[in-house]
Amino acid sequence: MHLPRALWPGRELSMPGKTRKPSFKPYTGPAGGWGSAKSVNQILRHERVYIEGAKTLIEQNRPKGFACVSCAWAKPAKPHALEFCENGAKATAWEITPKRVGAEFFAQHRLSELEQWSDYELEAQGRLTEPLRWDAGSDRYLPVSWEQAFAEIGAELRALDPQSAVFYASGRASLETAYLWALMARLYGNNNLPDSSNMCHESTSVGLAQSIGVPVGTCTLEDFNQTDCILFFGQNVGSNSPRLLHDLQQAARRGVPIITFNPLKERGLERFRNPQSPLQMLGAPATRISSQYHAVKAGGDTAAILGISKVLLDLDDRARAAGEPRVLDVDFIATHTQGFEAYADCVRGTGWNEIEAASGLSRAALTEAASVYAKADKVIGVYGMGLTQHRLGVQNVHMITNLLLLRGMIGKPGAGVCPVRGHSNVQGQRTVGITEKPEMVPNDKLRELYGFEPPMRKGLNTVEACEGMLDGSVRAFLSLGGNFMRAIPDTQVMEPAWRRLRLSVQIATKLNRSHVIHGEIAYLLPCLGRIDIDRQSGVEQVVSVEDSTGCMHGSRGQVEPPGPLVKSEPAIVAGIAQATLAANPNIDWVAWSSDYSKIRDAIAATYPEIFHGFNDRLWEPGGFHRPLPARERRWKTDSQKANFFAPQSLDTDPDMPLDARTQVLRLITLRSNDQFNTTVYGYDDRFRGIVGTRMVLLMNIADIERLGLATGALVTASTWAHDGITREICGLRVVAYDIPSGCCAGYYPELNALIPLWHHAQASKVPAAKSIPVRIRAAS
Template sequence: DPDSVEFYTSGRASNEAAFLWQLFAREYGTNNFPDCSNMCHEPTSVGLPESIGVGKGTVELEDFDHCDLVLCIGHNPGTNHPRMLGTLREVSKRGATIVAINPLRERGLERFTSPQSPIEMLSMSSTELASTYYKVRVGGDAAMLKGVMKILLTMHEEALSKGEPGVIDEAFITEHTEGFDALKADLESTDWEHILKVSGMAREEIQHIARLYASAERTIICYGMGITQHQYGTQNVQQIANLLLMRGNIGKPGAGICPLRGHSNVQGDRTVGITEIPPQSLLDGIEGVFGFRPPQKHGHGAIEAIKAMRDGKAKALLCLGGNLAEAISDPQVTFPAMRNLDLVVHMATKLNRSHLLLGKHNYLLPVLGRTETDVQATGAQSVTVEDSMSMVHASRGSLDPASPHLKSEPALVASLAKATLPDSVVDWSAMAADYSRIRDAIEAVFPAFENFNERIKHPGGFRLYNAASERVWLTPSGRAQFKVMQGINEDPRSLKCHDLVLTTLRSHDQYNTTLYGLNDRYRGVTGRRDVLFINAEEAEKRQLRVGDRVDLMALDPDGNPTSRQMKNLTIVIIDMAPGSVGAYYPEANVMVPLDSHDTKSGIPAYKSIPISMKRVTDETQTTSGVLR
């Protein structure tokens, strides 16, 4: 049964490797594509098409040269998007306003010393980034966003009553959108007491954000996984789109929505066909170009794949890179599920925890890294990626391979496909020998890649057509949609658990699941990861001091303790929102049940975990962390 095989994809795989991967799986007969996007920005891929017709951001780098205001919500560029710091520095230096909204006060959003500025490096000076920093409670983003929109409505009505221009772009809304009246009714029915309780913010703070937004002609909103990794993560993304649409801030220079993704090609993999819910246009394109009919039934995302392994329905897992076991939630279920497989195949550039979860038959296939030269039958090859701003560019490795026996990812995928599908209608050898043929095939299936091989020769590459950037709305009605979110709780299981909510974090010495060290320099942590971040007021309430140790227990939706625990964590005091605590990912994944995920996109709810806390004494001391 082809549907008993899961084809996992890491977002660091190139467009060429990912395209061959999805072609292999679909000729084999399945749409099972668990993907790292299922764990980071799937709410963007699901929510934005409903709102604006594309599942990507609408801004390009040049827009930051023209914006008046940048709202940074739920992300930490100092650790996760360091190249963005230079862009924000330039925004700040030319006088535009940057507002940070995040549960933790992160150094990387406050100030930046540019390594490319000799004056700043020699003088130990820095550039201020966020002029204003607001700490929203973990799980309070939707409440805050609805509060801002609610104030905009009031400001608009007050301005009109005085004969002044309104702050809502009624002309844009009339010409380009649908659903505003429903959104307005929802906002008017949302009471302030609830907004303030869930957001953890003062009304004056939300009013200040609204005034800044109303006075800015061009606004960009950047967001990260602090927005997406919730049970209502998709609705969170759509509230950001609503806010931008209210003032016509999509589809004009210096304005738009900017999701900040992680892996170098997580967006590109989706573009070239890595999706468990393929649009009919993709399936028809493959059939038209290659002559076989792809499976029509929807496949598995990451959560569904783990459940299929757990239940014995999935028999094999093939991984094009990545560290699925550590990245996904609920290792108590995930680890034994992966050990339950008949066949496990990993293609990787470095070892990770997933490689140690052995099924009956296991293969670990090392591949060339992006920095190594890739020489095939027709000569040296290049591969391409697509960044978060829809820019596609080529790269070519220059280092000698670690071993002459290493295969590239495209060549290895082609070899696996040839061996698995002896009667394949695809000329795998030709594409492995010359990657330009892969790009020709991508162009044939996806019209947006017109003249692909020529355009990647341009310095900096080229930008894929982004309809929403030009106010072309690829929704069923041809208009952008205001999407109403019922209520303001982005994690319904926290409704009865408003005491403490845990969020997962990454350290400065970490990239996704890869740990390069045990330090977190901007948060004052050295040589360890078994810590719990908490603000001074919450610690004092519980008579906790720096260095004290605590055990955490996850709570069920009724507020009752569960068996999910993190033990012997050391208290670190940090400037953080009330009612919020933080622990490191992926260690804290033990606190997230497999079934706790976004209701629309399936992303695990890593960012809002209701917990109880117990102080550890010498008599009750236990081993720190979680053994797996």
């Protein structure tokens, strides 16, 4: 199968009407500082919300305010004067923009035309204001009443085999909406509930559950105040969770060593100037964040961690022989773990040559890191998608947990494992039932509360939903937010399959590519955003979210809705449910969508251990924390112990045969400073010195020369695979960058077309977007 070379390049604009010639100049400033302040000022002016936006931002992530709609980092009990970051401000301005998209917009633009627009241009048109249905004759979205939309969607769903419908959820939806969405799907008859976690941290949910018995991290913000060492793997804090920089800065100022493993030198992990510090803004030196920075090769994290473990075992052997205090926490290992001997045998049996080749790091560098870790008493292991989005991503999660278990760093204050989740509430949605795995759902409670038999057949995750579209078994796709078509891998393969769907329903705040590529019958349903004031029956409602540390928070809208026809997410879900499902005497969809406290009562009844007294605890300072047995050294694993896992391979992306590796590079997809997930706010990446374009390929200068290329040259990247499908993207501009030899990097989601659908993590099926085998050639 051969696919077109061209992607949808669109028109690359920094701001509408201002085309700019791409330029590349190294950025020398810190994260934060005046660059951040200038960027916030620019987005507020650009979205024409300078006054209203400034007022709204004051309430962001604050008590009785609203939870940020971008990242999921924790909200402190005692917030800073301004509890938002640069990208959080961009997300807020993007959502409260006065720009609107209704029927008049689509009267001017056919969808075939909009398919040629860039992601930036589509979302930049503004907020959706009325329910719309695609009309095949005119190739336009036309207005439809809510009643008609619900009735027609319900009729289509009732006519389908329940196993053929998918109910996708992005990380944006509240706990209340997610609970209704999951319940509706199960009442309909399936567990086809993929969500954005399937594309990022499902490796965490699988790996941590196997290692320590919980699917989430064990750290709170208070742990960052007590720790004396932080190990940081594969996460770009400066762009993806900048508020975490406050905690890292405070730790660094206390002299806490922060040891970073990341292929690229990300500015936020190097130095930070706090925009809320007058002294720093007036010229005081920026804070050094990482005390050690190790540029690990893409796919080399397992090898790096095994190398550190090897040093620790050697240090422990020496200490034992000398009668000195042990380096390993042998009492913890004996009492609380199993599998140590097999792991230790694997570590001892692996040679340094193999470790250095797979990690791209020297024995001396790994010894330096291990020596600091060995002396620390309270250590936090932080990681992001740089560990999870690999073929052996679950193994990576096991490995960082192994490293912490060696020294008893799980279940003690100031220590623990800390996966940094991406989208706000993506973790919370899983907590209240968004999962394809029936064993993760309290089915007995659902039977008791709602008098139905929950489906026990495993549902479809993201990759499996895509496979179902390709083979025709998936006929309907309902999306609670998100931009599925751009977030998934193999986009050139998937778009034709997406068009063959019988039904596509999109609940959204703004226009994106998943809306202009559509099924035979397609609806675009505008919903309130989290920052909008949500009035039901004249009463303002509040919603709730879970942050990355497992704390639940209330969130209250601050601005007037974009239009009178825009409905809340709970009201839309309730409308579809009523039109689709048989009446259930135990469920009052109208009451739930009119008073969200009743939904929270239902959540508390379904998950009493986590959400007891939900409404009463909604506004606790800093949020209320979900129970985490591993924090108390209670292990909810099959063995009732914390488990060590020996790695099956040092190379976490073993798809490339040895004889091809001199010509094939490992492509890392990453986000710019001017985006959050699939939302692109502009075409500049300040921290990487890239202006006016996203069609770039960051390469090591040695690889550029070895492949006979030149800095600034246009190249084509093609996936190295033997499945008969040609995947390639042309028009990428080479940028020389500090990245390990043999690796290259480019932007997500533009380069998702290079990720084969089958190139995913074993066990979790997370797309392996951090190590894609590609060939690079000069553009013809």
